[in-house]
Amino acid sequence: MSQAQESRAQVGPPLWLLAEVTYRCPLQCPYCSNPLDFAQSDQELSTEQWVSVLRQGRAMGAAQLGFSGGEPLVRQDLPELIAEARLLGYYTNLITSGIGLNEAKVESFREAGLDHIQVSFQASDPELNNAVAGSRKAFEQKLAMARAVKDAGYPMVLNFVIHRHNIHQMEDIIDLCERLGADYVELATCQYYGWAFKNREGLMPSAAQLEVAEREVNARRQTLAEAGSAMKLIFVTPDYYEVRPKACMNGWGSLFLTVAPDGTALPCHSARLLPIEFPNVKDQSLKSIWYDSPGFNHYRGDSWMPEPCRSCDEKDRDFGGCRCQAYLLTGDADNADPVCDKSPHHDRILAARRAADHATAGLEELTYRNARNSRLFFRG
């Protein structure tokens, strides 16, 4: 067996395909996971190129498909891509801010075979929501679209990114979701990559804030269960308050395949920030990208691990944590994720926690995600 064939035998299929169809977005959320220099990348794949990616991914075994961005609704060919995806047999998820959506589109996507629309909110009230989103009309539009999604018979998933400026709203957020009839509520604490890393000090909740929020969510879970409610609360707690790292993406190149707007294929949507060369779907097949490319094989297995991961008996559980976080916090993506208290760099996590206890920055001091600010990051 050649080396490539041997590695192919050990690597499972990419069951999850994330199609980031564009970086364009009408909102300016300061925790956006897109790269800081997104404005540099303005060449988007064509409809035909996306169709080819969808076909190749499905043939390899991808079953879950996310249309994401940016705001995927700005792509005029989205209905065509949805119809193709459904025809291929994907479970098709649209991950949207709701801006640019209307009732006719909600219906026509349904007819095209879209399975699920996830609408994101920034807060439980219009003032805070619109301040975070950098848009005056966002909240009303989101409410209307959440109702339209429900009326059209889709399962409803509402997503709230949680940070120090809205973490006190847990009760109100859950009330709002109950009123809207949500099936799933994602209370996703900021993950500090992209714009969120840039704004970390102004976003990260304190330990005290987090403790209150966790207590409130747990109490509501119990009430919901006692009432026999099917609404599920998914609280993603910030790994900065853990002592063991997350099993990021369930392992590098193990289940997830992201294709960025320009066709760059990535093992996760943040990996673009790493000093690794990633392949492009314009240059090679998705199969050779997934199984054979140096980028995707870079952190598979554990032979790349330095200490303390190398000799750690938990390395099969968390894979050393997140490569992007290791890179952002230590300058070397090979290192253990500093979230781990065995990491020699864990003090950087502790320093961030201390800073969160004393942070005073208001929302207006954050760097908002827009093309003007993005250009600052590659023009220097």
Next chain:
Amino acid sequence: MNQIPKLRPGFRFQWEPVQNAHVLLYPEGMVKLNESASAILSEVNGESTVAEIVERLENRFPEAGALEGDVCEFLDDARQQHWIMMV
């Protein structure tokens, strides 16, 4: 036994050749099903009662004997996980 199970809206049951298994797909999630779970869910169509599903499965798998207990246990579990609803 006269209740009619149906998949919760947004849930889809389908065969995945690459995984060589049936799966249950739902918003941003997927469960790979074992053979008995697949056999039961393949009979859940929103029209048949639990009794009818049991009867059809007993006809499909005569060597398995009485299946009522297993089917009810699975459907009860699936309902608690909110995969299916009883109508």
